Amino acid sequence: MAKKKKNNSFLSSFDYTRKMEVAGILIMAVAALLLLSIASYNPADYGIVKTLSSESLLQVDRGPALRVNNWLGVIGAYISNLFVHVLFGYVSIIVPILIASLGWYVFRQKPVAELGWPLAYGIWVMVLISTTIGWFYNEYEAYSMAWSGGSGISVAQILHNITGVGSIIILAVLLFVSALILIDRDLQKTIDTLKSWTSDFRENRDRKREERLRKKEEKAAIKQRQKADAAAKKEMESAKKQPVSSDTDTAPDTQKHSSIDDIVERSQEEDRKRELEKKKERAELEKLPPRAILEKKTAAEEKTVVDDNDDDDVEISVFVGEGDEEASERELDRVNKDKAREVPVIKYKFPGIDLLDAPPNEGNEVDLDEIKENKRIILDKLKRHKIEILSINAIVGPTVTLYELEPSPDVKISKIESYANDLKMATASHGLRIIAPIPGRSAVGIEVPNSTRETVYIKSVINTKKFVETDHELPVAFGKTIENEVFMIDLTRMPHLLIAGATGSGKSVGINTIITCLLYKCHPDNLKFVLVDPKKIELSLYRNIQNHYLAVLPGSEEPIVTNTDMALETLESVTKEMDERYDLLKMAMVRDIKSYNEKFKSGELDEELGHRHLPYIVVIIDELADLMMTAGKQIEEPIARLAQLARAIGIHLVVATQRPSVNVITGTIKANFPARIAYQVASKVDSRTILDTGGADQLVGRGDMLFASGAGMTRIQNAYVSAEEVERVTSFIGEQKGFKKPFQLPVVETDDGGIPDPLDDIDDLFREAAKIVVLHQQGSVSLLQRKLKIGYNRAGRIIDQLYNAGVVGPYQGSTARDVKITEEEDLDEIFEELGL
Known part of the structure; x- marks a missing residue:
């Protein structure tokens, strides 16, 4: 019985497949007949078939129907007259093509819904081409109306009556746009593709031209070498032919032979010298650091400067990083547009790159004289103290130049480090820092500030392929390193950030850089900010985005926290949000917020049980010192709890202070902030407080900073973002329709929440x-x-x-x-x- 049922199901599926195949063949056959009918259209056929009666159609011999020229006979005459004469002319041939495509999809049992876009596009192009031909027919009548059809002529006439001569411009533009859509539905991407094709064509043309020139030069060199060999051979043969007859002729003959031998020896000696020079160059390249070589000069520009005036024979190699590859003008917009479609909670458009100021075309100019002079001073100063340097390389950055010194094996590194003040005085630099040794390198680094500094603009950092194509959850691009590369981190991996710097060192600009980078990459449904600004003016511009990105307490009058009481209550509320999120993760049996959101999106979690989408929350405190002075231990407790526990549930802290002292950055806070940024500070004590080492006191200000994350320190020039740029970005976001209200943090029930206390001991006041x-x-x-x-x-x-x-x-x-x-x-x- 089971076997019979199985056979029946097999037969039913077999019958369905056969039916679809037959239906597909019939549809394609109809399309072929329509194609034959339209292709063999004759204007005289319709006049003949109108005179025919049903009796004449049944005549076996030479009836009037035989005079019809259409390949499909009388029926074809009617069909072709409808499509060609009445509708859209010969362009109607698109119709049987579309029907044939439909038949093929049915025959292959593909989803017919995929044909929706091609069918709509084909009908649109048919009408557009027919109307364009009809416009020329109305104006010039240079051809038969069968090319445009009656409908095409009528539509063209109506369009001409409405727009006049401008109708042909409209039609031309529509044809051009339709052609671009045929290549790619994204017009901006199509234009970029055409540009890339043009640039590739030019590059191929230039490369072929260079190859031709190179081949010509090689052929000329080969010919010249052959001529020289032929001349030398001829000279040798002529010398051999001369007879040795007397003693008087022996000396000249010997001289000729010796001169020929000298020529051969000289050529061999030159070959040996060239080979030795090549080996020397390879050995020098192997000695250089990998970041200096920069992928065999493809990502860097190499210049070698030899100081002829010095007594020493140490050469200095100067390396200038070209920076990261820039993204195209619309690439960030395309990536963000796709990201906005993935989160359909609100209709949101990411800010465009054009809202940011374009950096001037100043570039990172290399002052070779300055590098040459600094090299001379450094070597001279170390030589006086009997410190021998084998090689020196200079890596030029936006703010400082790093001189990498390879000392002699018998030199103590601590001895070089002890001469930091002597070198600072000799170079007359504002802040000189010695790295002894450079992590991962057998070299000592000396960072000397450049006399002319380059400003790193936020647009040059955001509009790079590294930032646009990143897969980080919370990407932050701080600026550029000494190698001129974009320095980018993922805030989710930090997981918290501690920032310190004196007044005017660039700390507030750094906070604006962090927020701007997150606004350009994160959707409002996935990110919320809690902004604590005791100074009340630094973060006030972000009030415009409160319904999109800010998280506030219920009933709060201000979206940005500016007083101590509100700051304490807000941080306690964020702590309660953290505890509630951990309960949700526990119920969902996941370990982090990313897995939880994926599980919630797939429908595995029930909203009735309290499950919800959890956005990342970034808590930014602009001045911790003021909060610690007014609230003390009360404010330290929620910060420490969040720093210890909040990583897994997507809450991250960015805490900044002007006073990196031990009573502000306490041991509890410091232990839970492994990622730290130090701008210029006043003393070595402050540098050790924030970084556990010196160096921050030697920075030169205006965005010059050190980033430490447990794996060494990186010197970065912070990207500059102006208040006008922040205002443009926030205004662009604020003008869009966002959520009805800001993200609501939970209310913390305190002990004074309405429980009556006896009035036995009334206060004197x-x-x-x-x-x-x-x-x-x-x-x-x-x-x-x-x-x-x-x-x-x-x-x-x-x-x-x-x-x-x-x-x-x-x-x-x-x-x-x-x-x-x-x-x-x-x-x-x-x-x-x-x-x-």
Whole structure:
């Protein structure tokens, strides 16, 4: 029985396949007949078939139907008249092609839905070409109307009546756009493809021209060598033919032979010298560091400077990095457009690269005289202290030049490091830093600031293939290294960032660089910012993007936190969000936020159980020192908890301070921030506090920074982003329709959340506090702190007592409590009841 059922299912599937194949063949046959009919159109056929009767069609011998020229006979005459004369002329041949495509898809059992775009495009092109031909027919009548058809002529006439002569321009533009769409549906990509084809053609042409010139030069050299060999051979033969007859002729003959031998020996000696020079060059290249060679000069420009005035014979090789490959003008927009389609929660458009200022074409000019002079000073100073240097290389960066010195094997590295101040005085540089040794290299590095510094603009960093094509979750491109390469990190792998720097060193610009990079790569549904700005003005421009990117407390009046009480409450709320996220990950049985979101997107998690999409949250604190001074240990606790636990659930901290002292960057905070950035600081103590080593005190300011992440330090020139650029980017985002409200952080229920306390021990300042609250109509702890000059705890107890006495309302999160009393008479009655 089972076998019979199996056979029946096989037969049914076999029958369905056979039916589809037969249907596909029939559709393609109809398309072929239509093609024959249209291709054999004759204007006279329709006049003949109109005179035919049904009896004449049945005549066996020479009836009138035999005069029809169409290959499909009478039926073909009707069909061809409809498509060619009435509709769109010979261009109607597109119709049978489309029908044949449909038949092929049916025959091969492919999804017919894939033909939607080709069918629409084919019909559009048919109408457009027919209308264009019809326009020329109306104007010049240079050909038969069968080329455009009646419909094409009518549409062209209507378009001409509306737009006049401009109709042909409209048709030409539509034809051009349609041709580009045929190549690729993305017009910008098509234009870029055409540009690349043109550039490739030019490169191939130039390469072929160079090859032809090279071959000509090789042929000329070969001919010249052959002529020289022939002359030498002829000279040898002539010398051999001369007879040796007497003693007087022996001397000249011997001289000729010796001169020929000398020629041969000289040529052999020159060959040996050339071979030795090649071997020497290869050996020197092998000695150079890999980053100096830069992929066999493809990613770097190499120049060698020899100081002829020096007594030493040490050569200096100068290496200037060309930087990362730039992305095309629209490549970032295309990548972001595809990313925006992946997250269809809101219709969002990423900011374009044109919102950023274009860097001037100044480039990184190399002052060879300055490098040559610094090399002379360094070698002379070390020579005076009997330190021998075997080789020296110079790598020119935007801010500093790194001189890599290879000392003699018997030189102690600490001895070179002890002469840092002597070298600083000799070179007269603002900040000179010695790296002894360079990690991973058997060399000592001396970083000397350039006399003319290059500004690294944010556009030159973002508009690179390295940034555009990155797969990082939270990519941040800080700027450029000494090798002129874009330095980029993934904030999710840090996982937190500690920033320190003196006033004016570029710390605030660095924070703006971090936020701008994230805005250009992260969708609002996947990223939220918590901005804490005690200075109140540094991050105020980001208020425009509150409904897109900011996370706030419910009922908060300001999207950016600017006072200590709000900062403490916000950080505690973020801590509660962290605990809730860990509960969700526990229920979902995953270990990180990426796996959780993938599981939620696939529908494996039930929203009724509280599961939701979890965006990354980046908490940015612009000035930690101010918070530590006003709140102390209270603010340190949530920061330490987040730093210890928040990595797996997608919450990351970026904390900045002007004062990297031990009472601000405490041991608890410092231990949980492995990634650190140091801008210019005032002293070596501050440098050791932030980096655990010196060096930050030798930076030159204006974005010059050191990045440390546990694997050595990297010197970077921070990318500059102006306030005008930030304003343009945030305005562009803010003008779009975002979420209805900012991302809501959870409310933290505190001990003073409305639980009545007895009024046994009323505070001495209760009466005065009640009058202040009624006068200002604001039940706030911070208000009592300021007016009564008392601490937070005492002000909180007084607020609790006012609530129990009925003066203020219950706790409302971040907003002040409501004041229930408006008149002083009512307040006096409460005082009488309490016996005050």
